[in-house]
Amino acid sequence: MRRWRLVLRDGGRAGRPGDGWGLSGEDAVIDRALDALYGAPGTGLGSRPGPGQGPGAAGGGFGPSVPHVVRWLGDIRTYFPASVVQVMQRDAIDRIGLSALLLEPEMLAAVEPDVQLVSVLLTLGKVMPETTRTTARVVVRQVVRKLEERLTQRTRTTVGGALDRSARARRPRHGDVDWGRTIRANLKHYLPAHRTVVPERLVGHARAAGSVRKEVILCVDQSGSMASSVVHAAVFGAALASVRSLDTRLVVFDTAVVDLTDQLADPVDVLFGTRLGGGTDIGRALAHCQARITRPAETVVVLISDLYEGGTGRGMLRRVAEMRAAGVRFVALLALSDDGAPAYDRDRAAALAALGIPAFACTPDLFPEVMAAALEGRPLPVPEG
Template sequence: PAERWRLLLGRPGAGSPSGRCARLATALDELYGSGHGEGSGPRLDGRSGGREAPFPGVREWAEELEVLFGPGVREEVLAAAVAQGRTDVLEAIDPSAVRPSVDLLRTVLEHAGGLPEARVARLRPLVRRLVDELSRELATRLRPALTGISVPRPSRRPGGGLDLDRTIRANLATARPAPDGAGTLIVPERPVFRTRARQANDWRLILVVDVSGSMEASTVWAALTASILAGVPSLSTHFVAFSTEVLDLTERVADPLSLLLEVRVGGGTSIATGLRYARELVTVPSRTLVAVVSDFEEGGPVTGLLAQTRALVDSGVHLLGCAALDDTGTARYSKAVAGRLVAAGMPVAALSPLELARWVGEKV
């Protein structure tokens, strides 16, 4: 217990730790001991902090962490090191063992943007694992909100697969006991089939995503959400990234890894430019959804943004402003600009991906 308290408080007390406790303290000091100490320094006291000499390299440190704490804690400590800016740790993280999180994915992507292609290639397995796991988890949560538009429509006309659930419900009047008394027979006099809706009935979703410097987390969530929505059969999903310029990444929207590696976060903000481009994609306004993901810190005259908003509203497009998009729906936006957009016809709300999916599902 005394050694555990020594590690917890970061002070050696009456003496320096020894044996396994010293190894534990030294391993923790490599990340957490800068200016504080976790108990490994021989002269640490309550008045000053310090740390021992660092490990020879990341590989040796990672191996020591695994021996002392196990692979799970090793990956957590390495992930924390990445979050603190230790880019040298990135390639030591085991993609199959790390705990996926949007914060870790965002940090890896941020560092990958400044690395040579050879090192980025070595990071791709890690980014792929994070993206796949986060997308799978998000899809599980979003799927109920999209059921109505992702499930093929029922039809009495043969041609698609048999919709067994609807067929049973439609033929309950024919139910009768089985001859052997072991169950119930239903005669499918009115079979129901699955069929795709006509293309003319499909909807178009245009995600207009702010990738200026303040929007890192929302950009990751928007890309993951877009890739899930792109899998809905009756929904055509576009991904338009903007700062002061516009980049249409729709061709990559089905592959969130490719999409995220292509996006470069940074620069100023011109929402009006993004909306102007979105207007060019509209063909059937009444069946078009435009969702703007931004903090609405417009870099240019607000009058241009309001003009583009009114033009979309007057044409019949369904507009929504997402004042940041993350898993908590935390609002981070210019209330003054958002208020003027609301007056111009664009509802503005801080949303989680699930709430955005519900909005899409309700409209479609």
């Protein structure tokens, strides 16, 4: 009955007097917090308190002032786990326009930082006052640090291994032979009578392993629907830029094209250099990338976009075909996030597939494997469906 009362969000008001199933104590606070967000239209966080109703009264609403919402944010962080708090914050942004209140520094200090919150802050970047911008950078850096802890080392290890494998020489000098890998590669040539392996193929490392052998260009759509992908792309761009054997470039675009390569040392600077929202001209962005390719056969271009093109679709496909013909490895990601199946232009995705380029959504955890496959020239690990 207690759980049903919380699900119904009526605080036990629908029960009979004295039936013993009313909510009290912490349960009553939880009920008010839920009712403030999910109550009937005209009540809750987005409404004015009614006569005789103080802030947080069940069904009566926290007014839209910052102190009341900050108090509500404190309540939900006290009584719900972080994953649930993030869901409720996203619902508050959709239901009551919480994004407008995020321009207040004290509001930002009360929220639970996550990728979606960073996306909202980047969208508000143009109208954010300087006092709020300082707090916003702190929030964004917290999220970026968590993503780096989760993704950066794995990216470096996976991509570094791919570069090492692609650098192995077929006929290495004696000092360059990797004997462990050579033995494993020739186990099928084991001679039991002689208790030895015949090394038909030697596996070794090229002497130029320390030089830049591959170039990566991340071309990222910064339209509003791609916000989460922009956040992850900034973190991955910084991780790839830290791999000494890679020359990494980051380009973001809407109808204009901005090269943020010189800011890759700090993903937070990259994110505040983006401009979420606006139109899209994929063809123009690809033209910018194409003009900067110096070694096509050693270059991987990763387009991260939902493919909704504001320019000419033919121009986009022509650029892709030209790069492919020159030897560039091209990867098309419809999203780089954990947000689930994205909306995308299916006709242009099919056109890319006809060119031999599968277009698919990619989670951040899968991205290092995708990059490793692209750098080695292997088939991409395209998720099923």
